[in-house]
Amino acid sequence: LRRLVVVGASLAGLRAVEAARRAGFTGSITLIGAERSAPYDRPPLSKALLRADAPASVSPFHTEEHLRTELGVDLRCGAPATGLDIDHRRVLVGADRVDYDGLIIATGAAANAWPLGAGVPGVHPLRTAVDALAIRAALDAGKRVAVIGAGFIGSEVASAARARDLPVTVIEAAPQPLTRSVGPSVADVLTGLHRSAGVDLRVGTQVTEVHQNASGVTGLTLGDGNYLPAELVVLGIGARPATGWLRDSGLALHRDGGVLVDATLATRAPGVYAAGDVAHAPLSVFDDEVVRLEHWTSAAEQGAAAARHLLDPDTARPLQTVPYFWSDWHGHRLQFVGVPTADEARVIRPEPEQFLALYRRGDRVVGAFTVNGQREIMRYRRHIVGHAPFEDALAEAGAHDRAA
Ligand code: FAD
Structure with a gap:
C-alpha cells in the first residue's frame, strides 16, 4: 500500500493518520477536510469555549505545519469530497481526483x-x-x-x-x-x-x-x-452521518446514511474502512449489535484501529469497544459506560451529586451511569467487557462505598 487517503479531517481522521505513521507507514497520506481549519477537538466547543473567562478561540490539535512536516500529510482543508469511485479507487473532490490504495472514511456527522x-x-x-x-x-x-x-x-x-x-x-x-x-x-x-x-x-x-x-x-x-x-x-437536535458524497458510490449504507462496516471497521469495498461518528459497526461485547456511536472515545479508538487494520489486514481483530461518554452539566461530570438498553436500570445511589445506576440485561451487567463518579466508572467497564454477573458490579459498588 503506497497511497493512504483519509476523508474527514477531525478526530477519527487525525487518529488514523497518527496511527498509520506510528505503525511505520512511509507512503503518502492525503487528508481531505471540508472545514477550513486543521483538525480540532469538538467537546470544548460546548464547554470551555462558552465560558466568559476562556479565550474566544479554537486551537487545532496540531498546527498545519506540524501535520505537513512531522506527519508528512498532504492536508487539503476546505475541500469537501464530492464522490467516491470504488472500482477505480478514487475520491472525487470537485473536479479533482485523488487516487488511493487504501481509504478511511471519517466524515463524521453534521447537525440536523x-x-x-x-x-x-x-x-x-x-x-x-x-x-x-x-x-x-x-x-x-x-x-x-x-x-x-x-x-x-x-x-x-x-x-x-x-x-x-x-x-x-x-x-x-x-x-x-x-x-x-x-x-x-x-x-x-x-x-x-x-x-x-x-x-x-x-x-x-x-x-x-x-x-x-x-x-x-x-x-x-x-x-x-x-x-x-x-x-x-x-x-441540540442531533446529527446525521455526513455521507451525501457517498450516495452514488455503491458502498453499503445504513438507512440513516451511515457507513456499514464489520467488526474490524472494513467495508465490503476493497481497501475501504470507516471510523468514528460516520460508521455503523457491530459491538462484539454486546452480541454484535450494530450501532453508530457519537462519542469522542470511540471515534479516536476506531480511527486508529481502521488505519492499523488497513495497513495490516492479517492482524485485524474485532474491536472490543465499550461505548463511553462524558458530559459536563452545571459543574457536575456525567459519565456513562456500556449500553442503556437493559431489563433494569437499578439506582444504587440516588443523591444527584454522587449518583450511580447500574444496568442489567438478564443476569449480566451492561452499563453504568455516574454523576461525579470519575474515580469509579471505569471499574464497571471491566465487568461489562468480561460479561460479569450483575451481582459482581453490585459488589464493586458496595466496596467503593465502604472505601469512601
Ligand atoms: P467529526 O468530528 O464529525 O468530523 C468529521 C469531519 O469530516 C468534519 O470536520 C467534517 O467537516 C468533515 N467532512 C464531512 N463531510 C466531508 C466531506 N464530504 N469531505 C471532507 N470532509 C468532510 N463526545 C463525548 O464523548 N463527550 C463529550 O463531552 C462530547 N462533547 C461534544 C460537544 C460538541 C459540541 C460536539 C459537536 C460533539 C461532542 N462529542 C462529545 C462528540 C465527539 O466530538 C464526536 O464523537 C467526534 O468529534 C467524532 O469524530 P469524527 O472524526 O468521527 O467526526
Whole structure:
C-alpha cells in the first residue's frame, strides 16, 4: 500500500493518520477536510469555549505545519469530497481526483436541520468551531437563550448560559432529558440538575413558531401556546452521518446514511474502512449489535484501529469497544459506560451529586451511569467487557462505598 487517503479531517481522521505513521507507514497520506481549519477537538466547543473567562478561540490539535512536516500529510482543508469511485479507487473532490490504495472514511456527522428556524439569524446548530464562536459571541452579548433539545450539547449550552447568570429555557419533546442515552428511569436526576441550577426546563412540548424582526430571532411559541422571548436559539437536535458524497458510490449504507462496516471497521469495498461518528459497526461485547456511536472515545479508538487494520489486514481483530461518554452539566461530570438498553436500570445511589445506576440485561451487567463518579466508572467497564454477573458490579459498588 503506497497511497493512504483519509476523508474527514477531525478526530477519527487525525487518529488514523497518527496511527498509520506510528505503525511505520512511509507512503503518502492525503487528508481531505471540508472545514477550513486543521483538525480540532469538538467537546470544548460546548464547554470551555462558552465560558466568559476562556479565550474566544479554537486551537487545532496540531498546527498545519506540524501535520505537513512531522506527519508528512498532504492536508487539503476546505475541500469537501464530492464522490467516491470504488472500482477505480478514487475520491472525487470537485473536479479533482485523488487516487488511493487504501481509504478511511471519517466524515463524521453534521447537525440536523431545523426547518422552522432555517436561515433566521440567531438560530444556531452547534457542531463546528464556526457555530461555537457565533454562540459564544451571543452569550458575551448577554442574549436571552432558548435551547431546543435537552441532549448533551443542548444541556451543556444551558449550563454555560447559567454559569453566566443568563436566563435559559430548554425545550425538550421527550418527558425527560437524555432519555435515549441513559434510559427513562434514571433521567429524573438530570431533570433535577437542570432545575436546581435555574434552567427553565419545558419537557413534553415543541416549538410551533419562530418569531423574528430585522435583526434576527426574537422569540418562540411552544405547543402549549406559551411565548418565550429569546435572541439566541441553540439547536441540540442531533446529527446525521455526513455521507451525501457517498450516495452514488455503491458502498453499503445504513438507512440513516451511515457507513456499514464489520467488526474490524472494513467495508465490503476493497481497501475501504470507516471510523468514528460516520460508521455503523457491530459491538462484539454486546452480541454484535450494530450501532453508530457519537462519542469522542470511540471515534479516536476506531480511527486508529481502521488505519492499523488497513495497513495490516492479517492482524485485524474485532474491536472490543465499550461505548463511553462524558458530559459536563452545571459543574457536575456525567459519565456513562456500556449500553442503556437493559431489563433494569437499578439506582444504587440516588443523591444527584454522587449518583450511580447500574444496568442489567438478564443476569449480566451492561452499563453504568455516574454523576461525579470519575474515580469509579471505569471499574464497571471491566465487568461489562468480561460479561460479569450483575451481582459482581453490585459488589464493586458496595466496596467503593465502604472505601469512601
Ligand atoms: P467529526 O468530528 O464529525 O468530523 C468529521 C469531519 O469530516 C468534519 O470536520 C467534517 O467537516 C468533515 N467532512 C464531512 N463531510 C466531508 C466531506 N464530504 N469531505 C471532507 N470532509 C468532510 N463526545 C463525548 O464523548 N463527550 C463529550 O463531552 C462530547 N462533547 C461534544 C460537544 C460538541 C459540541 C460536539 C459537536 C460533539 C461532542 N462529542 C462529545 C462528540 C465527539 O466530538 C464526536 O464523537 C467526534 O468529534 C467524532 O469524530 P469524527 O472524526 O468521527 O467526526
